[in-house]
Amino acid sequence: MTGQPLTQGLEPRALLRAMFDAAVAAAQPALCLPPHLPPPPRGRTLVIGAGKASAEMARVLERHWQGELTGLVVTRYGYAVPCERIEIVEAAHPVPDEAGLAAAQRMLDFVADLTADDLVICLISGGGSALLPLPAEGLTLADKQRLNSALLASGATISEMNCVRRHLSGIKGGRLAAACHPARVLTLLISDVPGDDPVDIASGPTCADATTCEDALAVLRRHGIDVPAHVRAVLESGRGESVKPGDPRLAGNEIRFIATPQMALEAAAAVAAEAGVPAHILGDGIEGEAREVGIVLAGITRQVASRGQPFAPPCILLSGGETTVTVRGTGRGGRNVEFLLSLALALNGLEGVHAMSCDTDGVDGQEEIAGAYAGPATLERARRLGIRPRDSLANNDGHGFFGALDDAVVCGPTLTNVNDFRAIFVEG
Structure with a gap:
């Protein structure tokens, strides 16, 4: 990142990827x-x-x-x-x-x-x-x-x-x-x-x-x-x-956290700030069914885009934690791509909104894929390829969906793990 303001042409997908990379870097053992x-x-x-x-x-x-x-x-x-x-x-x-x-x-x-x-x-x-x-x-x-x-x-x-x-x-x-x-x-x-x-x-x-x-x-x-x-x-x-607590065999033992999800999100927010875009951390421990979390964050995103509440655009909404997926289909799923597909469906092509959701260990579910990117054209691009987004979600096939669009984020093993990274960029 060079510190350019958004008005000088910073590409949203590139910014989101740079933020993800910064989150991963902040949790590298060599540093912490x-x-x-x-x-x-x-x-x-x-x-x-x-x-x-x-x-x-x-x-x-x-x-x-x-x-x-x-x-x-x-x-x-x-x-x-x-x-x-x-x-x-x-x-x-x-x-x-x-x-x-x-x-x-x-x-x-x-x-x-x-x-x-x-x-x-x-x-x-x-x-x-x-x-x-x-x-x-x-x-x-x-x-x-x-x-x-x-x-x-x-x-x-x-x-x-x-x-x-x-x-x-x-x-x-x-x-x-x-x-x-x-x-x-x-x-x-x-x-x-x-x-x-x-x-x-x-x-x-x-x-x-x-x-x-x-x-x-x-x-x-x-x-x-x-x-x-x-x-x-x-x-x-x-x-x-x-x-149990108080067991004498554990007396004097010490536990230290050297990296946490909050630290990773703060590093990502710093990259956004350098690019001239305010970033707001909604929480580092968000749980729940991935597709339901997608719907909730879509609602917050719409409020930001249409009413400037609780934050005025342009801004980035950051969150972490670990959602869950109740498997009902036979697709190639993962909680990050499940969240992202649900978010995209709920936003329904809302202009000026871009999102990225990835697992910081580089593996979302059982796939050697960290996550994916979604933008305003995601649903329409899928439909032009003959892909029905709601069917993909029902089949827990997030990786298949985003892979067909060439929107998967693949980074290989990151050698760290501070859980999920979710970023929603509202351009304004």
Whole structure:
């Protein structure tokens, strides 16, 4: 960005993409991790971690660490980076696989027999739930895979999904930190969840968990998710209870946020300001059904465009968080493109409005596509190609829709993850 005012011809799509790139850059481990590193301990230093950003976090830690260390970190396929002293393992996301199961078991073995002089640095980012799929005793990986698929399709919030996952896990819900006792544990977090609650990031493997097995059962009932009797028994018996606040095994452990959705949105807003366009952050933790959020933000956009309320155009409406998609169709969906298609339909070609919605990890849903762009001509262009936008939305086929228009945003793995980026540019 050069600081040109909008009247000097700044192209809206280019501005939105520059803002997305700035949001991703603000959450890069190279920028945000080094200031949080502690001094070396008297004993050993072990590095563990899980998530889409964990491998890059490990590489940055290696480069800045003064002293010996060893480690084991698991990340999504395609997200590994070369490290010299920390082993990087790749596994499946969002539905877990055997590689993730083996890595989780190895991680527990890796932190056994530590002393109070040792330090464990745990690198956690979004995606860690699927990458650490070690089941509770009596359950199998197949049980976890079926449940994970059902949760993803149910419309449950990320907090609800992680509540269930914690109580059917052998490593989440504080269990990994408990296994490190009596060593000190420092957890460095890149948040991808609304509200930045550490217990919801990768289902909190090093965090005490105040929720209960009964809370997990309530989620299953609320969303009509049927589970086999032996899975339900883990919850009904209380055998799946997680590590609770006040547990002495977690005493003295520390959790630090190194990057959050709010930080990313503020970086995007700064790019807009440099371009001469005011940007307003509506919230960094917006949840709900993606298509419903699209309708609501379309209503706000119309009020801005027609009445200058609550903000006068030109301006940009920014938001983050994690919406959900209740899967009813068979299309190539993702929550960002589902939101964007719903927004475009609700705006119905409103002149002077452009929008971009992307996942900051570079993967929207299960596609290697970050998200997409929509403008005033989006619906008409689709119809000229014989595509019925409402049918695409009904079929959860956002990626198919925007891909046909060549409006997909593809950036590859970003090596970070601070959840969704949504920007609506009202030109005025």
